[in-house]
Every structure is written in C-alpha cells, then in structure tokens.
Amino acid sequence: MKADLGELDLLRELATRLGAAPHGGRTALVDKAARTLCCSRQEVYRRLKDVGFDSGRKKRADRGSSMVTKEVAMQAAALVQGARRKTGKKTMPLTETLEILRENGRGSVDAETGEVRLPDSAATLSRAMRRHGCHPAMLQQGKPHTHMQSLHPNHVWQVDASMCVIFYLPKQGLQIMPEGVFYKNKPLNIERVSQERVWRYVVTDHYSGTLYVRYVQTAGETSENLAETFLQAIQKREQNDPMHGVPNNLMMDLGSANTSHLFLNLLKNLGVTPLVHTPGNSRAKGQVEQAQQLVETQFEGRLSFMRIETVEQLQAAADRWRCHYNAWAVHSRTKQTRNALWLTITEDQLRIAPSMELCRELVTTRPVDATVRADMSITHSVKGFGRKTYDLRYLAGLVPGMKVSVVVNPYKAPAVDVAVKDERGDETIWTVEPVQMTEAGFRADAAVWGQEHKALPDTVADKRTKEIEAAGVVAGRKTGVAPYGLDIEADITAAPAPAYIPRRGRDLGLDASRREIPPLSHVEAAKQLKARLGQEWTAERYAWLVQRYPDGVPAEQVDDIATRLAAPETPVGAVLKLVAGGTAC
Missing domain, CATH: 3.30.420.10 (Ribonuclease H-like superfamily/Ribonuclease H)
Incomplete structure (x- = not known):
C-alpha cells in the first residue's frame, strides 16, 4: 500500500519524535498516530519501517522459527483440501483443522520439556501454511500456464x-x-x-x-x-x-x-x-x-x-x-x-476442402487392401469418379500379388494414397494418379504394336532373382555344385538317423493263395487281348469271349486265352459252341 504525501510527512515526523522520546514515551506517540491513520499499532510500525525508521529493538532469538513444522502444515493442508467440494467450496475451516491436529497429538516437540506444541491461533497456522507453500488459497490457484502460438491462419x-x-x-x-x-x-x-x-x-x-x-x-x-x-x-x-x-x-x-x-x-x-x-x-x-x-x-x-x-x-x-x-x-x-x-493466409497454407459429398464419405472411408496385379497396377473405386486403374510400377518394394492399403486422397481425387511397407516395417505413403485411358479402352502409355517396346522396371523379386543367378545357381544345377559354397547335405550328415531297436510283431495270417482277384469286364479283357493279338482280334472272337465267360474274364486266364487264340489251328470263322458238360470246342 502506497502512502500519500501527507501520510509520509506524518510518518517522518513521528519517526523523528520517536527517536528523541524518553524511555516509555513511545507508546503514547504511536497510539496517537494509529488513531490518526485509523490502523493498528503494528501497522504504524510497519509503515514507519517503510520510511526508514528502526526502533533499535533487539530481535528475538527465535525469530523466523515456528512451532508449526512443514509436516504439520502439510497435514493441515491435506485435511482442508480433502474436505473441499468439486465446486471449490471449502467445508473445513482452519480452526477445526487445528483442533483435529491437536487431538491427534500432532505438532512440534519442545526439546527441553518434550511437550508437543501447536499454536492456539488459526492465524498462526495460516501464516505457517503460507510460508511452507501449502495454504488453501495458494493450492486453489492451480498450475501456472504457458503461452502457445500458432504460425499462420488455419494452422x-x-x-x-x-x-x-x-x-x-x-x-x-x-x-x-x-x-x-x-x-x-x-x-x-x-x-x-x-x-x-x-x-x-x-x-x-x-x-x-x-x-x-x-x-x-x-x-x-x-x-x-x-x-x-x-x-x-x-x-x-x-x-x-x-x-x-x-x-x-x-x-x-x-x-x-x-x-x-x-x-x-x-x-x-x-x-x-x-x-x-x-x-x-x-x-x-x-x-x-x-x-x-x-x-x-x-x-x-x-x-x-x-x-x-x-x-x-x-x-x-x-x-x-x-x-x-x-x-x-x-x-x-x-x-x-x-x-x-x-486474409493474410498464403496459397501454400490454404488447403481447399473437397466437395461436401466427398467429405461426408470420408467420415466412414477407411483404407482397403488391394492386390497388385501382374502388370504392377491396382484398381480402386472413388465415389463420383467410378473405378480407376492406378500404376504402381515405380513404387519401391512391390511385387505382383502383394497387398497394399489404398484410400482416396481428398485433396487430389480421384488420386489415391497407397501405403507401402518396407523390409523394416516402416510405412511410406505415395499419392498415385489414375491411369489415362484411350477412347478404345487401352492405356494411353501402352506400347504400340510394331512401333515400340516398353518393359516394366525390375521389381524387388526380379532384382533378387538376378542376384541369385549371379551366384551361380543355374550353373550349379548342371555341374551338381551348390551355390555360395554350401554343403547341400550338411544337415543330413550333422544328424544321422539313429539305429532303432526292432519291435516284435505278429503275423497277419494272410494266405496269398486264397486271395481272390475280381474278374475283368469283357471290355477290359478285350483291350488287353487286342493289344496282344493286333489284327487277329476280331468281332467274332469278342463274341466268343462274351459267350465263353458271361460273368467276366478271370484275370489270370488272359495270357492263356491270348496264347490259344494266337495259335494257327484255332478256328476264327465261327463262334465256338458249347457241348455237353459245358466245354467249348
């Protein structure tokens, strides 16, 4: 509080008179000044100190010390803050806090008497809490804030x-x-x-x-x-x-x-x-x-x-x-x-928003996976532009059949953003324009028959293939030498198969002589006989075969039948007839 000139003159005059006053005469002078200035005696002394007055009074030996330690002040602050409502209203005054601490035996211990001491006045506790930085009013101020700046409009x-x-x-x-x-x-x-x-x-x-x-x-x-x-x-x-x-x-x-x-x-x-x-x-x-x-x-x-x-x-x-x-x-x-x-915004700083139709689509639009085709391209549909083809031949790290993430670029539609991951898993985003097409539906950058040739750049797989070929893999196949000086049987020789103890078993009890083979059909038998007899196999002989073996031809008799039919004396003109006893002759 700054004093006016009249108050300063009064205080300077009072300081002079106090310096010359006899012992016991200062009290009356200070009381008179307090009535004039409408303040307490302590306030008069504080104002006198501002104008350079020193009473010469000996300072107390315990000046600056307090019976309220930092620990006690923090406990009092915890009680007050814990009882404060979310609205900021304080529900526990310091007087109640002081009594709670006193009844709990909290305070400073007198080194001479061992007595636990606390001040009688809540004002003393309040001053101590301010000195230790935990007064309720200080805690309610919140954290100091810093200043933030933006660099340009729309930043x-x-x-x-x-x-x-x-x-x-x-x-x-x-x-x-x-x-x-x-x-x-x-x-x-x-x-x-x-x-x-x-x-x-x-x-x-x-x-x-x-x-x-x-x-x-x-x-x-x-x-x-x-x-x-x-x-x-x-x-x-x-x-x-x-x-x-x-x-x-x-x-x-x-x-x-x-x-x-x-x-x-x-x-x-x-x-x-x-x-x-x-x-x-x-x-x-x-x-x-x-x-x-x-x-x-x-x-x-x-x-x-x-x-x-x-x-x-x-x-x-x-x-x-x-x-x-x-x-x-x-x-x-x-x-x-x-x-x-x-309006001081520059062209580079102003990002024009897409159409409202496309913006509303972006609310739910998420990247989708697209498969790279054999010609190193993908297709993607953009609302308002239809399905377009996008050429990815110059994007590093791609091979046909690989999956990439695709989403429309809102500022360059129908261009799309393609996300490609490298060998470390880091993602790179490329903006790709759609391929221009001719009226006939061909790619505008396609090679023309009889005029030019255009080859795609090597993919990662192409480069690795050339590296492998350079290591002599193809030549090694012809000479029987493994590439890179590798021992092709190193894993086999390093861990040979162990010799196992034979296990005892039981005979399955099958008799090969009792095994029955199903008969051949007439067609299957005819195929085998024709392969052996050639031109000598005729329709008459097929009719004979059907008549001779109506239920199928036994597989084990095919050789005998072929030998018999190939013999010169075998009649071939007519079908053999059955005689008594069921024997063909």
Whole structure:
C-alpha cells in the first residue's frame, strides 16, 4: 500500500519524535498516530519501517522459527483440501483443522520439556501454511500456464460445444429457459425439454480469432453433429465470410463425441492432427471458450427482442451476426479485425476442402487392401469418379500379388494414397494418379504394336532373382555344385538317423493263395487281348469271349486265352459252341 504525501510527512515526523522520546514515551506517540491513520499499532510500525525508521529493538532469538513444522502444515493442508467440494467450496475451516491436529497429538516437540506444541491461533497456522507453500488459497490457484502460438491462419483451429439456454417447442418456437424454472434443484424441468435443447458449436481459428457458429437441436453432443459442424466450417462460403479450408491441427477436449472413431477417422482422412488437452484444463482451449462467451453475450442476448421460431431462423441470424463481428470487431491481441488477419493466409497454407459429398464419405472411408496385379497396377473405386486403374510400377518394394492399403486422397481425387511397407516395417505413403485411358479402352502409355517396346522396371523379386543367378545357381544345377559354397547335405550328415531297436510283431495270417482277384469286364479283357493279338482280334472272337465267360474274364486266364487264340489251328470263322458238360470246342 502506497502512502500519500501527507501520510509520509506524518510518518517522518513521528519517526523523528520517536527517536528523541524518553524511555516509555513511545507508546503514547504511536497510539496517537494509529488513531490518526485509523490502523493498528503494528501497522504504524510497519509503515514507519517503510520510511526508514528502526526502533533499535533487539530481535528475538527465535525469530523466523515456528512451532508449526512443514509436516504439520502439510497435514493441515491435506485435511482442508480433502474436505473441499468439486465446486471449490471449502467445508473445513482452519480452526477445526487445528483442533483435529491437536487431538491427534500432532505438532512440534519442545526439546527441553518434550511437550508437543501447536499454536492456539488459526492465524498462526495460516501464516505457517503460507510460508511452507501449502495454504488453501495458494493450492486453489492451480498450475501456472504457458503461452502457445500458432504460425499462420488455419494452422490450429479449436472447437467446442455448449448447451444453450434455448430450447425449441414445435408450437411455440424457440424459448429462453427462465432461471427460476430451469436450475439444478428442478432437474425434472430440464429433463422435460431434453430432446428440444439447442446446442451451440463454436469453431475458432487460433491465429486470427475468426469464429464460426452452428446451432443444432439435439439431446446432447454426438459425433455426427460434430462432424457436420466441422465439414460446414471448412467449406467455402460467401465472399463476406472468408474463413474456410482444412486446418493442420484441431484442438478439442476429451468428450466422447470428439474422440469417436467416426470423427477421428474423418480427421485422419483429411490430414488433420487432433490435439486433445488433459481433462479439467479448459484453459488449453481458452480462445474457443471465450468465443462461446462472446456468442452468448453479444448475439444470444439479442434473441429476447427477436422473433425466432425455428432453428433455421436462429442459424440465419447467427450467420449475419458472425459475418458482421468477424468483419468489424477489432481483436485486442492483434489490433486488427479477425477477417483482415485471416486474409493474410498464403496459397501454400490454404488447403481447399473437397466437395461436401466427398467429405461426408470420408467420415466412414477407411483404407482397403488391394492386390497388385501382374502388370504392377491396382484398381480402386472413388465415389463420383467410378473405378480407376492406378500404376504402381515405380513404387519401391512391390511385387505382383502383394497387398497394399489404398484410400482416396481428398485433396487430389480421384488420386489415391497407397501405403507401402518396407523390409523394416516402416510405412511410406505415395499419392498415385489414375491411369489415362484411350477412347478404345487401352492405356494411353501402352506400347504400340510394331512401333515400340516398353518393359516394366525390375521389381524387388526380379532384382533378387538376378542376384541369385549371379551366384551361380543355374550353373550349379548342371555341374551338381551348390551355390555360395554350401554343403547341400550338411544337415543330413550333422544328424544321422539313429539305429532303432526292432519291435516284435505278429503275423497277419494272410494266405496269398486264397486271395481272390475280381474278374475283368469283357471290355477290359478285350483291350488287353487286342493289344496282344493286333489284327487277329476280331468281332467274332469278342463274341466268343462274351459267350465263353458271361460273368467276366478271370484275370489270370488272359495270357492263356491270348496264347490259344494266337495259335494257327484255332478256328476264327465261327463262334465256338458249347457241348455237353459245358466245354467249348
């Protein structure tokens, strides 16, 4: 506290008089000054010290020491902090804390008497806690924060959703929630309009402070609403609303909608890095939190004097206010309007968003596996462009039949991003344009018959094959020499098969003489006889064979039949007839 000139003159005069006062005369002078300055005697001495007065009083031998040790101060702080509610309300005063510690025998021990001592005053405990850095007021300050910067427009965006004090009734339109009807002690009133609540999504560009607002009627935060808000924000709009494009980074909290697979997949496909702050540290995205406050106070405060019946009308009014605010409100940090600073973005920094149709597809689009064909190409279908062919001949590490991951490149559609893994497992992403085709359906880069020849570059497999051939593998096959000086039977000679002890068994009891072979069919027998007799085999002899062996020809008699038919005296003109006794003659 700084003293004015009159007080300084009074204090200097008092210091002079105190220096000349006899023993016992200082008290009256200090009391008179205390009444004049309306403060205590201790405060008068403190102010006198500021003007250079030294009472000459001998300092106490125990000056700077305290019966409240750091251990006791920390125990007191633990009690106070543990009893504090989540709302920040302190429910245990230091007076109660002091009594609890005293009854538990906590305190400093007197070296002479062995007595456990604690101060009688809570103020003494409070001062000691401040000295040890654990006073409740100090602990409530939170951690110190650092400053963050973004490098250019669209470098970092922030997004946040907040529940508005607005709800929509189909017959009555938008309504403001009266504080006397909708508050924490009347949860049923809030639950009654939960499906009609209106949520406000705010997106800000950290560099320029430009903001985007979208209202949604929903019961709560959803990944679909967040994704749609983000897609609307990145699209190019009217000329009076310049902020658009895909940011490099997006700061958000750890809400379930923000970290859902759908939204994170959209960010991944658009090449946006999600930045998520730790729970409870809302200061990390303080800009968008402040933007929520701006929208609530500078726009929604007008709604009481406007007739808004639908959410669409609310959004239209918000768009008009937002365009005006971004164009004319001067930012306290930049001393410029938000639009003016955002328009300093360069061509390299502005990533134009794909069409809304393709963006919505990116919400669920995931990389798919494609097989490399024999001509080192793959095919992939992109919505709005159809199925295209992509040439991968110049991508290192690929061979026909290999699997690669493919996903559409949102900024160069119908180009695709192809992910290829090397021998270490590291993934490299290549952007590949579709192959141009002729009117006849041929590849435009294909060789023309009779005019040119085009060979594909060697694949990894081709290179390895040439290396193996260079090692003399082909020549080794002819000469019987293994490549690389290898002993082709090293594994066999290193571990010869052991000699096993024979195992005793039992005779299966089969009699070869009793084994029966099924007879041949007439056709099978005729094939064998024709192969042996050649031109001497005739239709008459086949008829004889069928008549002689009506149930099939015994396999063991084929040789005898062939010998008999080949004999010169064998009749061949007529079919042999049966005589009595069943013997052919």
